[in-house]
Amino acid sequence: MSLQHAVLCVLEARAMTGYELTQFFESAAKWVWTAPQSQIYPLLRQMEKNGLIAGEVQLRGEKLKRTSYSLTEEGLAELRRWIAEPQPEPPTRDALLLQVLFADLVEPEECEAVLRNHIAEQRVKIRLWREHEARLLAGDTPLLRERLAHRDPKDHQRIGALKAHVFSELVRAAEQRVAWAEEAIGILHGG
Amino acid sequence: MSLQHAVLCVLEARAMTGYELTQFFESAAKWVWTAPQSQIYPLLRQMEKNGLIAGEVQLRGEKLKRTSYSLTEEGLAELRRWIAEPQPEPPTRDALLLQVLFADLVEPEECEAVLRNHIAEQRVKIRLWREHEARLLAGDTPLLRERLAHRDPKDHQRIGALKAHVFSELVRAAEQRVAWAEEAIGILHGG
DNA sequence: TAACTCATGTAATCGGTTACATGATTCG
């Protein structure tokens, strides 16, 4: 259950409600972890039960309650432990590579269409990640600001650079993938 | 259920038993799709029920039966359909990137250890994939030979090149990842 | 004969996906 640690990461910046976390994790492509709304709420209750986070019920209007969750000491300790521990590498399961591996079963044009579709999707992601990278380098995302607020100012630049570096990896990986797909199209047509 | 299509891919080369398929999909790192043994047998029965594959019971010795599965017409048609259809891109869920994103919560040395561990793992994979790539270019893997046997000889070179290109992507992606991790270590120490 | 490989099975559990449901509040 690694969403748990992704949630701990986000809550380290500031307390959030299930709704806010949902928006965060459903804005899929933009970030490094994704989760649907239906996973968030049960997980939050479970994490609270385990003492990793603490919920504070607030009132909005007359009847509407919302629960804002924040990290406990225990939650922060668990997060630190997790960050410093090597995680098992996920098994490879890549549908596109499988499709290209057996591309000789279909017409070259069919495979080319699949690859071009992939290229287009990667380019969308590249654009989003690049924007995010630039904003991180400028120290300009809301979450980053809130995190920096309780860190030593002399570390601010380094922290921002490290975060931006993460998104530069996403960008470079996607660019590499685009270049590869273009080469594959060449080979398809007997290049 | 995409393991289904990975199984169809493998069976297109030649008929196999559940045991053979298990070995194929459990030799994890080497290939582009992974699955544990417990997934294989139930899936094969289900695929047979759906008419995608046909099982032929063979005898080994007195009592020992084994079932060898091969593609049906329907299975091949489904495989062709799947290969030519764009697959939804998997959501990003990258533990290492998450760890580096929040590396400022731990000591730089702790994060460096995680990154060095990652680099070592990538290097192992790179070596395996490179070997496989070379063998594919030489037309030298058992499965490739069996596939080429029932394809037009004038296409052999192109098919091998395309398959090798897939593994070159795995290699390049892993190399990129290594380079990135090394840069990250530099930034960690305030470079 | 003991160890290893061949060969097939099941059950519990987990994390994630899809889909549906409900009601309050705010905004145009």
Added chain:
DNA sequence: CGAATCATGTAACCGATTACATGAGTTA
């Protein structure tokens, strides 16, 4: 007033993981 947003929930299902179990055939 109606639409959009805020806010939380549940249930069925799927693919994958872990772990355990069984027995026949082969080899040293």
